[in-house]
Amino acid sequence: MEAEGATGWKKCSACKKSIDFGAAYYVCNVSTCNRKRTALQFCDVSCWEVHLPVARHRESWAEERRAPSQAEAARLAAAEASGQSAPRKPRRIIAEKKSTPAASPPGAGGGASSESALPQEVLIVASRLKEYIRASSGYKTSERVLGPLSDIVREIAEEAIRNARADGRMTVLDRDVPKNPRR
Ligand SMILES: [Zn+2]
Ligand SMILES: [Zn+2]
Numbered sequence: 068m069e070a071e072g073a074t075g076w077k078k079c080s081a082c083k084k085s086i087d088f089g090a091a092y093y094v095c096n097v098s099t100c101n102r103k104r105t106a107l108q109f110c111d112v113s114c115w116e117v118h119l120p121v122a123r124h125r126e127s128w129a130e131e132r133r134a135p136s137q138a139e140a141a142r143l144a145a146a147e148a149s150g151q152s153a154p155r156k157p158r159r160i161i162a163e164k165k166s167t168p169a170a171s172p173p174g175a176g177g178g179a180s181s182e183s184a185l186p187q188e189v190l191i192v193a194s195r196l197k198e199y200i201r202a203s204s205g206y207k208t209s210e211r212v213l214g215p216l217s218d219i220v221r222e223i224a225e226e227a228i229r230n231a232r233a234d235g236r237m238t239v240l241d242r243d244v245p246k247n248p249r250r
Contacts (some may be wrong), residue, residue, distance in 0.1 A: 076134040080107040081114035088137040091195075093129040097122065108132075128247070188218040 075085030230243035
């Protein structure tokens with residue numbers, strides 16, 4: 068199987084295993100590891116750890132991403148080939164506003180929330196969280212974890228919004244997100 072790119076989206080920078088289209092993968096938070104030319108991607112957090120002794124980052128963490136679908140990847144490649152200034156698609160992940168005042172999913176709103184106007188729905192992808200907890204510990208996860216966890220995400224989001232505002236921006240960037248207070 069020497070046909071490169073035929074089996075998946077990209078290859079893991081560490082173990083060279085292929086990362087499938089649509090699969091989760093990991094990148095380094097450090098910008099130099101994400102330059103177009105050097106762009107590192109890893110199939111797993113343990114593979115991300117492999118580059119640390121070489122890179123010697125002062126502070127770093129792995130960020131989960133999702134590989135594009137095959138169609139999406141082809142479209143991106145085509146856009147890139149047909150001229151560098153391919154129209155930038157607006158990145159919808161940032162500050163997406165959703166007006167779904169309808170029923171919130173079961174498990175939402177675990178606690179009494181006083182900020183009434185804002186949506187208080189679950190912000191955590193349950194399956195991914197469960198997957199993570201299972202992988203990390205073998206434990207199961209109660210549906211009710213999602214409510215309080217979402218509250219934490221909301222709190223952090225609010226702080227990020229404040230940081231963006233303090234910077235005079237109306238787009239929340241990754242650097243606005245407060246760093247994980249672990250050291
Ligand atoms: Zn790997
Ligand atoms: Zn790195």
